[in-house]
Amino acid sequence: ETGVTQSPTHLIKTRGQQVTLRCSSQSGHNTVSWYQQALGQGPQFIFQYYREEENGRGNFPPRFSGLQFPNYSSELNVNALELDDSALYLCASSLGLATYNEQFFGPGTRLTVL
Amino acid sequence: GQQVMQIPQYQHVQEGEDFTTYCNSSTTLSNIQWYKQRPGGHPVFLIQLVKSGEVKKQKRLTFQFGEAKKNSSLHITATQTTDVGTYFCAGKAGTALIFGKGTTLSVSS
Secondary structure, three states: OOOOEEEOOEEEEOOOOOEEEEEEOOOOOOEEEEEEEOOOOOOEEEEEEEOOEEEEEOOOOOOEEEEEOOOOOEEEEEOOOOHHHOEEEEEEEEOOOOOOOOOEEOOOEEEEEO | OOOEEEEOOEEEEEOOOOEEEEEEEOOOOOOEEEEEEOOOOOOEEEEEEOOOOOEEEEOOEEEEEOOOOOEEEEEEOOOOHHHOEEEEEEEEEOOEEEEOOOEEEEEEO
């Protein structure tokens, strides 16, 4: 069974640039959620994708957007990067939308915005 | 919106001492999940509590869910250096999993 993978591991961008982060969900999982974790904080929910459709969104501006592909892998896109976007970006996969489903987190992408 | 608060923020113990972290939600939760994040790592699922008053044990770890389903606790008996990390509780709000800020545990031998 393959776990959740994310790429790249680390990324450095400058203000105003755009970035795309990628996530491959655990085998058989059709739901992917993205989180932003600032230093010293808990993960904050960005949005969730289920069967290629956005299925819920946290308190993040529209410049944070995403996609889910037929194989359930996912992308997180952030436009017009700001310094405060520097964080660890985590994706988590689960099977289905049930409230009680365990989420499996990937290792994360560390984004630094200069 | 829903908030999940954890105390303490940091806790340092000597190896062998016990440790407890507390989690409180501003609203009633359908369930609560606990995660552990090692330094430099990602959150790893520990357990989920669903029923009011539920208590679950995993070796030296004891998890409780309050009767009102608004609070929870994690207790570690006789801590070991391998227990080092940040422990997060998280409650579901719609599709979102709302995390607390975590309790960071350090253990000295």
